[in-house]
Amino acid sequence: MIVKHNFNYKTLIAILMFILLFSLNLLTPAAANQVGGIVQVYIADTDSWQSYQNNGTGILRHDDDTVGIQQALLHTNIDLASNVSLNAVAHYYPDGEQQVGFSQLSLQYKPLSPNKIKFKARGGFFYPRLSLENVDDGWLSPYTYTQSAINSWVGEEMRTLGLEFSIYSPGRARRSPWSWEMIGAAFKGNDPLGTLISWRGFAMHDRQSLNNDRVNFAPYPTVIDTDFIWHPDYVEPFHELDRRWGFYTGLHLSYFNQSSFRYYYYDNQADPLTVNSQRLYGWRTKFHSLSFQHKLNSNTRLISQLMTGSTVMGVKFVYVDFDAWYLMLSHQVSQHRISLRYDRFMVIEDDVFPTDMNNSDGYGLTLAWRYDLDDNWQLGIEQHFNKNTAQNRAQLDLPIDANQQQTLLVAQFRW
């Protein structure tokens, strides 16, 4: 793996924000702050497909048998007032383009209320709560290291820079087994959302993009050719390009603490004709997401998510429909958690440039065993396989089919 340290001014700003935030943490009463962290160190045994991070067409994060830092994050929750808290997650990644920065930084307003239907809101830079997979601190998955195709994409390319409002009704206070929440959000930024799944296709990893991050992909000739599409071989996914507001709306429904459903409709409302000086385009991306979790008993749960949508850039220079789903079974026995997930993902194009081939599809199988040695230490091993096809590999004289596999051995320390 190539370790890059191209610190720019945006990284410097992120570091300064990081210092400011944790200084605030030290200055407010100690009891009112919650600071925690997670560090994961990995040993990887991988296949030879060059990772998208290194401008290859492989869909995994690692492409070298090596040892390194999988995750290093600090998360904090600072109470600024009785009803207002500040949530932040700061990361260090040795790979990718932005090494230090935030994946989330938001204020949450959740007033106490005697009413059966309550209100809450948050504003800042945060994830829409589409996923029932990423429920550990720092939006990590407690189940597998290599995340589902859907949430790998959410982690690398999607973030809400805006305001989210919810009305919700906890069932138990109504003497009902059913709880619900309705969500509406408006946001800026995230106009290039869709770039990665259109050209590279879905990937499978746990590298979350940071606040000003850049994600590389292969230099497909039709993409980078200045006489053709003329787009760089990377995307900076969180840019605001067209001054339009995006929105999403969601519904959460849960039965006791046993079953959960989440439905979201998302539309970034980007203008697909907008392009900036880097030649990054607006991608009009819309999708439906449906998540489901059911606890079969205290130790075993099923988790699933389905996403279907489309994205368009330019005058239909690229237009794709995308669909992905996964089904995961996770079982915990005392200190051990074993999780098995099957992923399916596909991208189908219908655009004006047949030579810019955007069809891709694949499936993945991920099996992880994680063992809690104590409250702080965890050991885990994961075996991942995927078979994926991307038509545009032909542009790079590569076989369009890839069989990828990766074994990860991970030691985790949390506090």
Next chain:
Amino acid sequence: MKCIYKIFWFSSAFICFNALAIPVTVDVFSNTDKPVFQTVVYLEPEGDVEITQEHQDIAVMDQVDRQFMPHILPVQKGNKVVFPNSDSIKHHVYSFSPAKQFELKLYKDSDAAPLPFENQGEVELGCNVHDWMLAYIWVVDTPFFAKTDQSGKVTIDVPKGHYSVKIWHPRIQDDLDALTQKVSIEAPTSMSFKLQEKLLQDLSFYEQRADKLTDY
């Protein structure tokens, strides 16, 4: 400190106030003759009872595995309740009940001062971080109270005298005043309550499937 609290909590059910205490055994049955677990049973003295000692304990409402522990806590009016946090995450306990309104942020390893409960009646507790958490403190104006066990039975030792025997449970729909029984305790006594109305839905399943992997 937590151990001491627990000792207090357990001891409060067995405190003997008078050397001549007489056991009163109470059974509580639903309208379908099922025992009603965790019903608060309390005996209010009618004036001729000499109370030589008041409860001075601090009762405990702990937060364990993102649940209140216990779900129902009876305390005597004027006594205090302490809210420790046995979890490693933040809780934000609150009540809007007329008998006691408060909010308390409980951080990891927090050591919040005990709160006095000065008014009789129901205090419904919630947590503003974990919306499924719910518990009740039932404040009684007598030192003679306890909760029924799994078989719906409880035994309370009281001095000789006249009492109003009352019960309370959040699932009971019967008129509580109509359920009150007046008794004269001269010797060991057994009595029972039979509810007429159907119990409200049992929601304890919320506690059986709660875990820390819930949201972000």
